[in-house]
Amino acid sequence: MQAAPKGRVQEKQAETPLPGDRFRLNQLIVATGYDLATQAASRGQPHDAGTRIWRAMVETAVFTYGLLASFVLSAASHNQRAQRPNPAIMNYIGYVLFGMSVTAAVLLTGYVVWELI
Numbered sequence: 001m002q003a004a005p006k007g008r009v010q011e012k013q014a015e016t017p018l019p020g021d022r023f024r025l026n027q028l029i030v031a032t033g034y035d036l037a038t039q040a041a042s043r044g045q046p047h048d049a050g051t052r053i054w055r056a057m058v059e060t061a062v063f064t065y066g067l068l069a070s071f072v073l074s075a076a077s078h079n080q081r082a083q084r085p086n087p088a089i090m091n092y093i094g095y096v097l098f099g100m101s102v103t104a105a106v107l108l109t110g111y112v113v114w115e116l117i
Helices: 022-032 049-081 087-116
Strands: none
Touching: 022 049
């Protein structure tokens, strides 16, 4: 490429990387801010090990939350059919899960409103 005259921005040539060329694909994602593999904007940040670790932690937390919620709801349903009171610890876990659900809903709603403004 020839050097750009002073005061003008030189355009980068867009190259389509091969599917197995992960390093060049990540460079293209950083340069363009658009991930061709997932068809989503990545805001110019590369997919690094820290992102994968954070995602794995969130997936584990969501899975654990789902297991606890399923257990509490099925136990409460069983106790209601048997006309028995729920144990105090199960009531406590149920209130904690409810509070987490409401908090997550409020935070996510606030985030969506913030992004739309």
